[in-house]
Amino acid sequence: MPSALDGMSSLAIVTSGVGPKAGVVMQSDKPGIDPQWSSLSSLSKDVINCTRCALSETRTNAVPGEGSDFPGILFIGEGPGHNEDQQGKPFVGRSGALLDELLALVPLRREDVYITNVVKCRPPDNRDPLPDEVRACWPYLEAQIQLLKPRVIATLGRHSLMRFFPNARISSSHGQVMNWRDGIVVFPLYHPAAGLRSTKLKEALKEDILKLPQAMIAALDSERASQARPTSQPEPDPSPEDDSTDHRKGQMGLL
Numbered sequence: 001m002p003s004a005l006d007g008m009s010s011l012a013i014v015t016s017g018v019g020p021k022a023g024v025v026m027q028s029d030k031p032g033i034d035p036q037w038s039s040l041s042s043l044s045k046d047v048i049n050c051t052r053c054a055l056s057e058t059r060t061n062a063v064p065g066e067g068s069d070f071p072g073i074l075f076i077g078e079g080p081g082h083n084e085d086q087q088g089k090p091f092v093g094r095s096g097a098l099l100d101e102l103l104a105l106v107p108l109r110r111e112d113v114y115i116t117n118v119v120k121c122r123p124p125d126n127r128d129p130l131p132d133e134v135r136a137c138w139p140y141l142e143a144q145i146q147l148l149k150p151r152v153i154a155t156l157g158r159h160s161l162m163r164f165f166p167n168a169r170i171s172s173s174h175g176q177v178m179n180w181r182d183g184i185v186v187f188p189l190y191h192p193a194a195g196l197r198s199t200k201l202k203e204a205l206k207e208d209i210l211k212l213p214q215a216m217i218a219a220l221d222s223e224r225a226s227q228a229r230p231t232s233q234p235e236p237d238p239s240p241e242d243d244s245t246d247h248r249k250g251q252m253g254l255l
């Protein structure tokens with residue numbers, strides 16, 4: 001079986017982030033949410049106490065996410081399930097066990113990456129999160145991206161991919177490198193739960209995860225290219241009613 005490490009001396013070179021950058025974060029367009037999280041821990045604390053959407057009424061625990069403070073790779077699932085809701089940690093059920101198995105193939109451990117979800121609270125009966133819930137929760141994910149500075153965002157499942165590339169299809173884009181913004185690469189994967197239901201998708205997940213080091217190398221190239229671009233044009237502020245600005249930026253960055 002081909003090794004993901006072929007031609008690479010150490011995965012450490014591809015999994016480490018770029019380190020802390022002062023004075024981050026995002027501009028919030030919603031009242032009642034702190035626009036400036038100076039650290040991941042203050043953000044996680046706000047998530048744990050968040051009541052910005054109705055999911056706060058039915059959750060047991062919010063699940064901010066966990067992992068390395070400066071990961072090269074950020075995994076983003078859809079939303080917590082029953083076990084995650086009980087424990088306040090991401091991907092701790094059967095899907096999480098498969099995710100661990102996949103990471104071990106590369107090889108990576110949970111502590112090397114960061115794992116979170118599009119919505120931080122469990123939708124009742126594991127239904128899909130509603131657009132309003134995704135919108136309410138998005139600033140947390142945006143701030144996590146700004147603070148963590150991943151080089152690769154590995155989306156888990158269709159819903160997570162849709163947040164970055166609304167028109168992409170998971171069936172044709174899984175395992176492919178997609179340029180998002182600021183040199184960050186999106187690397188779509190099937191959701192581990194889909195891998196648990198289908199042997200074929202599990203095999204696809206295994207094949208795709210072995211391409212993670214290549215995605216990281218593509219991200220390094222993309223980062224260099226984005227740094228080489230003139231920076232005289234300031235990024236426009238998102239308009240208050242428009243939550244899709246970042247998605248469009250992502251689409252423009254497509255290779």
Ligand code: URA
Nearest residue numbers: 077078079080090091
């Ligand atoms: N499925 C998800 O999308 N996220 C989790 O944290 C667990 C299961």
Ligand code: SF4
Nearest residue numbers: 050053056121136137
């Ligand atoms: Fe807050 Fe997100 Fe939980 Fe809604 S899902 S209550 S926005 S943390």
